[in-house]
Amino acid sequence: MKVLVVENNPELLKLLTHLLEKEGFSVFSAETGNDALTLYEQRRPAIICLDIMLDDISGFDVCRKIRKTDSEVQILLITSKSRQVDINAGMQAGANDYIVKPFDLADITARIREVARQIVAARSPAAIDEAIHLGSLTVFPGRLCAERGGDSIDLSLREIELLKAFYNNKGKALSSRALQDYCWSSAAAADGSAVDWAIKQLRKKVETDPANPELIRSDPSGYRYG
Helix, strand or coil: CEEEEECCCHHHHHHHHHHHHHHCCEEEEECCHHHHHHHHHHHCCCEEEEECCCCCCCHHHHHHHHHCCCCCCEEEEEECCCCHHHHHHHHHHCCCEEEECCCCHHHHHHHHHHHHHHHHHHHCHHHHHCCEEECCEEEEHHHCEEEECCEEEECCHHHHHHHHHHHHCCCCCECHHHHHHHHCCHHHCCCHHHHHHHHHHHHHHHCCCCCCCCCEEEECCEEEEC
8 A cells, every 4th residue: 555755854754654664555755745746646645644844835735736636545644733723724625634743653553554444445345354364363454453362453554464475375484585575565675684573573463472473483494374
């Protein structure tokens, strides 16, 4: 799923880009409103994280221009402007959500995941209830979650892709390179350490004992399920 991040603070732009790439999104970035509009036309993202205080044209104007032709893209305004009048202006410009800086990384991650769920539901309503089973774990790709014993487990897009890769290759060892090809876009290339980190985080969520994994096992050739 493509995300466009528009932010004139280079450090925050880098942080948001890295955060969303780790989530499994294909991320494109811009520091100005005009560059954002160009990238929007070229890439057609599903989600736009848009700063208001840009150096050329405001985020409000970017939002209005996009809304003239696109009612479906999800636009999240991210700004230090916290007055109710600014929030109202953002929503009137066509934003779907309004996030005030400074923000908690866990909170913004959760909100973007929820937007991704809404997009999947709108594109394919039947996909919401589709499930795959890995042992005692039931995975709902369309909901970005899994369940075990009645407990819900929140998952990122990348974690869903990893579980699907293991499910579709049951009993087969998958190397780091193979997992990169399955689960990382060319715009966010991974290395072996990134794959290892992602597997470690996934195990913390889906294994009953992450130190002794039963679902995603280490193999001399990589990782495998079953």
